[in-house]
Amino acid sequence: MAIAAQPDPILTRIDQVLRENRRTETLFIGLAVTLFALGIVTLLLAVFTNRLVWASPSVVTTALLYWPMREIRRMRRENIALATAPALIARLPAAEAAAEIQRMLEKLFQR
């Protein structure tokens, strides 16, 4: 009787972290879009009402975009590393895969 192969626990955990990262990434994208939309609305308001003071909130919201954008970039980098790890584990001998993942980790977290 054939026994179904058990998935490697570490690969399962990588998949789980990837899914969690994706949720967080979606949240940050939502936040960035909201800030951008708010900025556009206030800018349009300033143009159509001819009251330039309404343009200042858009400056603030645009500046606030820096943080979600930074987090999105970081998560993208982490997700690429996470997606690469299973391929390294599957294709390379254990010691070489470990060394490559360690190099990736050090680059990712600047150790």
Added chain:
Amino acid sequence: MTDQPDKTKQVLEEAIRQLYGKAAILPSSRNNYLQGGDGQFLGTITTNAYDSESILNPYGPYGSIYSPTSVHNMYSQYGSAYSALSINSPYATNPPILFLNGVRRGPVTKNLYQPNRIETEVFLYLLKHDLPALLAGRISDRIPAPTTARAYLRAADGAFLGSLERNRFAQDSILNRFGPYGSQFSPTSIFNQFGTYGGQFSTLSPFNGFTTTPPVIVVDGRDVAYLTQNSFLAGEKVDPEELDSWLMQRGL
């Protein structure tokens, strides 16, 4: 958000640990090596740092700081400060044994009560700075000071991080902004925020508020205090921001 442990980092570290664990097997013919008290092979002592079995290969199963079979991993049973099998525990009952030319030379340990012991600091110093002497069995009992200054900084991985001389023009002083230990661009400087020994995120940095492996201040050949911003670390510690006044108080 950055204060929480990063799950990506955790899962990748776990993968590395497991892979090195799988890769650590007993090799057939090695003469100079370290063997765990439980019989586990802990790496060969060789001048070729690229040898996958070398204890000095930071990307090998016996030299990586993530590997469960590495004495350089502070969290492994062979490198932890608390394990009975570790080179770093002062209470180790079964520390790793050094073999040279196939002959047992003695346990490498911080446990003062182990007979024929080889002091861990001496072993690590020779391993990193005088490998021919170690391979030839010339193991002395004291580590030569890497500086003429009375006080200096040593990283948890054994690297010299500069003297604590208050002369800003001394080449090896950490206060010399243009020297190898004081420049913000030098890889051996604690002030390089992107280097191994500086910044808020490196575990070997004094500016990491959560690290358990910060640099040590050595005065007159003795480890006196940790240089760290981790206020929860046991033992005497000095905040990097208060180092100058601490040195003045001690007349250094």
